Amino acid sequence: MSAPAAERIDQPCPECGERIEADARYTVWCAACEWNVDPVRAAEREERPRLLERRRRELARRHGERLLREVADGKPLRAHRDVPALLAQAISVLVHAVTVTLVVAGLWCLVAGRGTGLVVLGAAALLVAVALRPRFGAPPDDVPLLVREDAPELFALVDEVARTVGTRGVDLIAVDEEFNASVWAYGVRGRRLLTIGLPLWEVLTPRERIALLGHELGHFANGDTRHGRLVWTAEQSLDTWSYFTAPTPNAVSWQAMAINASTFLPWLLLQGVLLLLDQLTLRAAQRGEYLADRACARAGGTKAAIGLMDRLLLGESVMTTLGRERNRGLMRTSRAADTARRAEGLWERLAEEIASVPDHEIERLRRARTRQGHTVDSTHPPTHLRRRCLALGPAESPRIDVDAARAERIAAELAEPRRTVAREVLKPVG
Template sequence: MPAIAQETTQPCPECGTEIRGDSRFTVWCPACDWNVDPGEPQPDTGRLERAERALARRHGEQLLAEMLNGQEPLPRRDVSAVTATALALTVHGVTVALAVGGVWSVAAGWGGVGMVAGLVLLALAWALAPRPRRLPDDRPVLFRADAPELFALVDEVARAVDTRSVHAIAVDGSINAAVTTYGVRGRRLLVLGMPLWEVLTPEERIALLGHELAHYANGDTRNGLVVGTAVRSLSLWHHILQPLPHPSGLEVIVNALYVLPRLLIGGLLVLLVRLTSRAGVRAEYLADRLAARTASKDAAVGLMDRLLIADSLSGLLRTEANRAALGGPRSTREAAARADELWGRLTAFAASVPEHEYERQRRVGARRGHQVDATHPPTHLRRACLLADRSEAAAVVPQARRTELIGTELAAARTEVARRLLRGSLGD
């Protein structure tokens, strides 16, 4: 079982204020913030990292100010987004040029030299060509016939945020959720992290679905076919042009020839990321707003709070995995029972997290800002934006019968994910 809460009392070493805490969590002082962030990360040492954090912080604060003032953010196709798309198309144009040059060289021949050069160009073009994602084969994937009630709920949320629904739902062991596409036709895939799904209320689950599906509605280009695959191509080029380790005489010359194109490609990659930075931050704020309008402001705020304790939930899952490993091999029936028990332990732990731990995490977020993640606004800013928004009636309301049926539909996937978590596959 998870560690039992044990109240502690001690004076603050800094200001002397009496601190009441829980032995399972960091002891800190609400009066002076002593020990509020004992795991504070080291500041970025590189000029590029500092610039990216500063850019993300500026965009996040600007967009937050706009939304708190009642302004709608800039259209999703602003100058930065259009420029990013144009740059991405240019990158793909280079790939097309390599393919055309390869075909021409092979056709020309040039006494066999052209054949070799053409095959090299075609190999490069093939490596850099945009490829649609495939359905994951390392986790449970559900289709409409497998989970009609879950898909019905997703369909209803999709209508509420004015977008199309998904074609498949993958379930994994992450404390997260995401949307993406797969296949040449761009079919939609929703990825649900079962640990997060389990600790949410039915209303908060609707808020989660609303947030994720809103990324389709808002036209978030960061992981789209054009921009996302261009980032992949540039990253691959940058990797190919890395200096050869322990170079010989000839390899020293090759490394020297790599320097300029590697710097150019690195600069293009950074530029593409920067151009999509504001769009990415804006997409998160807009997705939060649509989540609140779909499930209610309280549900969206509750979702933010659950995300604040993701590290604590991960810690519990690691503890349970270690305990399972120490227990040694078990029969199939015992393993299934232990897998199902995991979710009860997780939800009980989440329900027992005290308010002062949530408050500590909010203050940590305020101190760190964009130090941890330059693509998402800090959770405390997203929460503040939601609280400042006007309350509206929820567009989608949970139904007890549907919630029960969804639980039944997810039962097999739920057990499979729990087994993987107990084997230590936290990221699935």
């Protein structure tokens, strides 16, 4: 299926009278006065976030703007541990110290309290400690996973990008259906996992893909606090405490109400510690994202890095296109056979559709998202600030390139995961 043919519109702006030339497939707007630049406001398009989430987004914007001003004033953007980040690590150590204390106390009760009630108390302490133990995570088991033997060319590219940004490569690559990419360390030994979301990967140019890898691996190179296992595992332990002490909703019996009354203050305290830990690491997270963007430009070049920022604005269009492909399959009779057939060309159709998005629509999205404070999530600086920071920084030429032959070899290694994820995308929901 080819991308729909463009239908040109040529009309005066109803606000300022300036001539508007546009593609009828997309929102008609005026670049001169920004009439109709954001016809559906973000507040109407999505559910209003909760107070904590709104607070996170507001702080992300404020920290992002402050760091951008520092860059604009010529201050160097360096990775460092500021006082809030150090406090977050100290709190994390205290959280884990509670778990260690429970283990020691539990073992002492078991040994010293034989034949007494201390044994029961010790066993209870050990059970709680097990529930609160640091969890180092494991690779997902519901998406395609690649090791070096499966995709030597892709891993070689990741290794090359890693060396360019000043870190080592990854041990495992996961491929999923999200419009995203991420890295994290798993297991006690801290093995590294790179997750590539095909809806994002497939709409990027080869250099933008290198920039994406540079950004993700840049988090390891910069020692981003939020990617640190100490803080991350402490947050997990606090979440577990919070789960155990959370008030029972709609309690009607006096026993349940009594339990709610006794656990409310501990639960409230835990919420406060979680919020404090979140706020202490947020500025470091913002700095980490800007530094990762610098690594992104170093690997793929500033032009590709800025192009990646623009592609991130197209996430809604990408997922709408994939949803349309899924819905088209619901109208067919032989769903299984038809899904397998349509899965073969899904990513090519998606790339063609997104490549046909005109420049004036991308510019509209830039301006609309600037008004909305668009961000990948509540811990990232707003995308338009990240784009401006890249533009203000030193112009980088790409240090890594992928020729056509290498791109084909990487595509061949991803062929089976592409088919698997495509079938998952086209599977009817529910």
